[in-house]
Amino acid sequence: MVNLILYGTESSPSVRAVLLTLRALKLDHEFHTLDMQAGDHLKPDMLRKNPQHTVPMLEDGESCIWDSHAIIGYLVNKYAQSDELYPKDPLKRAVVDQRLHFETGVLFHGIFKQLQRALFKENATEVPKDRLAELKDAYALLEQFLAENPYVAGPQLTIADFSIVATVSTLHLSYCPVDAAKYPKLSAWLARISALPFHEEDNLRGARLLADKIRSKLPKQFDKLWQKAFEDIKSGAGKQ
Numbered sequence: 001m002v003n004l005i006l007y008g009t010e011s012s013p014s015v016r017a018v019l020l021t022l023r024a025l026k027l028d029h030e031f032h033t034l035d036m037q038a039g040d041h042l043k044p045d046m047l048r049k050n051p052q053h054t055v056p057m058l059e060d061g062e063s064c065i066w067d068s069h070a071i072i073g074y075l076v077n078k079y080a081q082s083d084e085l086y087p088k089d090p091l092k093r094a095v096v097d098q099r100l101h102f103e104t105g106v107l108f109h110g111i112f113k114q115l116q117r118a119l120f121k122e123n124a125t126e127v128p129k130d131r132l133a134e135l136k137d138a139y140a141l142l143e144q145f146l147a148e149n150p151y152v153a154g155p156q157l158t159i160a161d162f163s164i165v166a167t168v169s170t171l172h173l174s175y176c177p178v179d180a181a182k183y184p185k186l187s188a189w190l191a192r193i194s195a196l197p198f199h200e201e202d203n204l205r206g207a208r209l210l211a212d213k214i215r216s217k218l219p220k221q222f223d224k225l226w227q228k229a230f231e232d233i234k235s236g237a238g239k240q
């Protein structure tokens with residue numbers, strides 16, 4: 001009997017990486033929604049459990065684990081029937097770990113958080129050009145990661161795909177749609193992951209919520225571009 005409680009909000013990309021992993025592993029869990037605007041994550045009880053006050057935070061019995069990457073690795077290590085999603089082989093694991101660190105350092109903290117700061121703290125009215133350039137560099141790197149394989153860390157689906165898709169789908173639907181002509185492999189990968197039966201409920205729904213909030217701050221002339229991004233993710237444009 002699994003006794004897992006996940007704390008967070010479904011709009012958070014990091015939370016969605018955990019939801020995708022829980023679903024892939026078919027693990028029963030409770031989801032406790034935290035109202036981040038109201039500061040639920042800063043309440044004394046939550047700070048006792050996670051002094052870093054980030055979501056996702058997973059409670060497993062007496063233990064509290066935070067940081068999505070630590071959580072998803074833990075879930076596979078502890079509960080998976082096989083090591084497919086997080087291979088034990090040292091070299092294969094190193095590739096998955098590299099992709100997970102890429103998500104943390106480059107995609108999430110290096111780009112996504114900076115974009116969020118520009119828009120929601122510094123009240124920028126358009127996507128800063130230097131950040132957009134960094135994002136396109138990151139898309140180009142992902143295109144290279146996917147050059148020879150259908151998934152970001154090799155021939156099979158791993159937790160690195162869950163971590164990266166949660167952030168990339170949000171970026172695709174908000175700040176910068178993945179252009180299938182420039183990044184055909186990345187676009188095809190996005191479509192491939194989108195075809196997973198649980199992707200809509202565990203990732204896209206929350207990604208849309210956050211993307212709508214982001215786009216409401218950005219100029220309306222890009223709406224057509226984003227409309228296309230929404231359609232592409234459904235139709236699997238660029239599939240190869």
Ligand SMILES: N[C@@H](CCC(=O)N[C@@H](CS)C(=O)NCC(=O)O)C(=O)O
Nearest residue numbers: 012013014053054055056067068069
């Ligand atoms: N690298 C962390 C990022 C977590 C993170 O920054 N989450 C945001 C929501 S997307 C958060 O909790 N922000 C509130 C805070 O930092 O107080 C992870 O993967 O879990």
